[in-house]
Amino acid sequence: MRRHRPRGISIAEGCRLMGIARSTYYDRPEKAADDTAIVEAIFAICDGFESYGYRRVGAALRQQGFVVNHEKIRRLMREHDLQPKMRRRFVATTDSDHDGPIFPNLAKEMVPAGPNQLWVSDITYVALPTRFVYVAVLLDAWSRLIVGYAIGRSIDARLTVAALRAAINRRRPPLGSVLNRVGAGLIC
Structure with missing residues (x-):
């Protein structure tokens, strides 16, 4: 029905003419892939981009034409231990090695009992x-x-x-x- 439906006939009308439920039309996606093909594609993506999580992997799979739910991508990545490698960048924001004076910490033992102390x-x-x-x-x-x-x-x-x-x-x-x-x- 997907390939041979004449123009102008709706999906509901085509299903009615064929005597099938409309949900049958939506039962199977256009391009369904088995898990092995998806896993191979995920491995290829993760090899090239180690920091990709399931969202980016899903986007890359969609670009390759796979129709895959994000939950399935997460499950397959977890089952095959394809978790992203996090790269935390350290940015030094304080220069503690300076020649300026270092003042004593007057509040080290202080516990304020009210405002503005x-x-x-x-x-x-x-x-x-x-x-x-x-x-x-x-x-x-x-x-x-x-x-x-x-x-x-x-x-x-x-x-x-x-x-x-x-x-x-x-x-x-x-x-x-x-x-x-x-x-x-x-x-x-």
């Missing part, structure tokens, strides 16, 4: 499609709320000072509050 800060980067931006954040250690932040294109003292100024203007901390950064400490 201890602020902690850090700087990180956010990868955008075309570049990086840097974010300096200050948290209240007691409430875990962000008390100040700043975003900039370069990582320098202006970024951290802008975040500190935003926090001070927003919270007005009392004298004696401690601002701590990993490996550094200041008394406000």
Whole structure:
């Protein structure tokens, strides 16, 4: 029926004329492949691309003309131990080998009993499609709320000072509050 159905006749009408249920038409896909052919194709894909998971393998199989469910691909890959090899890239974001002063950690033993007694800060980067931006954040250690932040294109003292100024203007901390950064400490 698939190959010889005249134009203009729907699948439902063709099945009615032939006296079969419409579900029979959908019973078998156009190109069904046995498991050995699929497994051989999966092995070939995984040999060329070791980090491909079941989604990428499925896309490659579809490009080759196989009609395969993603669950079957996962099952076959698991049965034949074709799990992707994960390549984790390490990116050093901190330079701990510097000539600058290292300040004592004033908050090492400190447990805040209320807000604005201890602020902690850090700087990180956010990868955008075309570049990086840097974010300096200050948290209240007691409430875990962000008390100040700043975003900039370069990582320098202006970024951290802008975040500190935003926090001070927003919270007005009392004298004696401690601002701590990993490996550094200041008394406000």
